[in-house]
Amino acid sequence: MAEKSYTMDDLSLVKTEETVPLKRRSSQGDQPSRDNEVKSPVLKFLLGRADAGNIFDSNGTAPPVQSNNECRHRICMTEVAPSHSSIFGTENREEWKLSISEFSSKKHGKSSKDLPKRIRTFYKNQDELITTFEDFHFGVDDAMKHTEEMEEKRKKANILAKITLAANVCLLIAKLVAAILSGSISVISSLVDSCVDLSSGFVIAITERAMRKRDLYEYPQGRTKLEPIAIVILSVIMSLASIQLIVESSEKIAGLATGGENRPDVGITTIVLLSCTIVTKIVLFLVCRRVRTPSVDAMTRDHRNDVLSNILAIAFGYIGSKSMYEQYQVSELVYLDPIGAILISLYILFGWWSTGYGQIKLLTGHTAKPDFLKKLTWICMNHHPKLLYVDTVRAFHFGVNFLVEVDIVLPEDMTLKEAHDIGEPLQQKLESLPEVERAFVHLDYEFEHRPSDEHKQV
Incomplete structure (x- = not known):
């Protein structure tokens, strides 16, 4: 005034x-x-x-x-x-919204360095959640940006799948030569690993190609579930191959005990070939870890497993070889070669079992984490001034991404047109999130009913 x-x-x-x-x-x-x-x-x-x-x-x-x-x-x-009635700024007259200032004031930043590690982790996660709220409030995240990012990741994943496929073909030939020259069961286990890697590369490349071909009549929701299904299939194949290697290694140990098996001959040629494999896999691992998609994550774990398996193959194969026996005259060292193969197989088995189990959870509708549900709730509560209550916020995996269900309460006397113009933008806003594959917004005028009154319990 x-x-x-x-x-x-x-x-x-x-x-x-x-x-x-x-x-x-x-x-x-x-x-x-x-x-x-x-x-x-x-x-x-x-x-x-x-x-x-x-x-x-x-x-x-x-x-x-x-x-x-x-x-x-x-x-x-x-x-x-x-x-205005609020102590916070209301230049846009949006008093009905949750005040971002109240949340921003709860940030700890670097002031919690002296606290115990678990408490620091809690505050770090809380700060990240508040930062997400700030991004939503100031409009940092938008659908176009995330669509472009996801498309860019798809392109990178396709390129990396082709590079990995070509590298695995070359490394398979190198390991085949090394296995023939050495006769080491550890090197053979690494060779089997490369064979499965080659198969996995083909499967992932075919999966990426199939996902890009969209058919609105045959697959109206897309074929995004092909990715976790392919990873589950690879997990089964790798696990079976590892079990077979464990059986072969056990038979090798029994043969060595009876004197019916020859010692492996791990020479300089075998060591050089396996060393080249290790260097190549390290480079591929460092490149693939920069792209965060399920298929590339599977390739990243595969490259890491190859690095470890090849190191063990060189170490245990050489220790149990003829050269080591001639130098130290210790006959028991020959058992280290099949033991190394068993260790490699167990590592591959448990790694792929964990990967497959995680993908099965995604395919069977595992619930979203609480932090993601908080993000969805924030978006709903700040969507429209006439939204009275947020009744239900539910999100569960629909493959790699989430299916979201939201129940909101609007005034009982609101017209259908106005209610539609509130619900549809909220649905589009939720689907603009990169983690959300499909969102459903249910409009209601009361919240005292039970969920079983609306949906079939399965």
């Missing part, structure tokens, strides 16, 4: 007969209806001496100013009502 300012020297010039009151602004920020209703403060607003203990009379009013010196010690007090 407009108000004439006064200095302490000018207070004595204020006219005592000016008694037009100031109009208090309403809580909604209404302006005075007439310009002459807002004038300079009257003298009765000069409330007492600043250092006086009791300046009011029995009627609760301040005594009149007697002199200019006395006026210098009095303070001009005017009360103007705030334009």
Whole structure:
């Protein structure tokens, strides 16, 4: 509101007969209806001496100013009502929204360095969640940005699948030569691993190609589930191959105990070939770990497994070879070759079992983590001022991504058109998230019913 300012020297010039009151602004920020209703403060607003203990009379009013010196010690007090009821900024008049300032003030940042590790982890996760709320509030995340990012990841995944496929073909030939030259069961186990790697590369490449071909009539929702299905199939194949290697290694140990098996011959050629394989797999591992998609994650784990298996193949194969026996004359070292093969097979078996189990959970509708449900709830609560309640927020895996179900409560007398214009944008907003494959928004006018009243329990 407009108000004439006064200095302490000018207070004595204020006219005592000016008694037009100031109009208090309403809580909604209404302006005075007439310009002459807002004038300079009257003298009765000069409330007492600043250092006086009791300046009011029995009627609760301040005594009149007697002199200019006395006026210098009095303070001009005017009360103007705030334009909104919140202490936070409401420049856009969005008082109904959750205040981002309250959440941002809870951030700890680097101030929790002296706390125990588990508490620091808690605050770190909380800060990341608040940052996500801030991104939603200020509109940092949008559908177009995420669509482009996902498409870019798909292209990179396709390129890496082809590179991995070509590399595995070359490494398979190198390991085949090494296995023939050495006769080591550890090297053979690494060779079998490469054979399965080659098969996995073919499967993932075919899967990526099939996912890009969309048929709205045969697969109206797309074929995104092909990715986890392919990984489950690979897990089964790798697990069976590992079990077979364990059986072969056990038979090798039994043959060595009876003297019916020859010692492996791991020479310099075998070591060089396996060393080249290790270097190649390390490079592929470092490149693939930068792209976060399920298929590339599977390739990343595969490259890591290859690095470890080839290191073990070199170490155990050489220790159990003829060269080591001729040098140290320790006959028991020959058992390290099949033992190394068993260790390699067990590592591959448990790694792929864990991978397959995780993908099965995604295919069977495992629930989303609480932090993701919090993000969905935040979006719903800040969607529209006429949204009365958020009844239910549910998200579960629909393959790699999530299927989201949201129940919101709107006024009972709202028209169908207005309710539709609230629900559909919320659905589109939820589906703009990169983790969400499909979202359903159910509109209701009350929230006292049970979920079983609306949906079949399965």
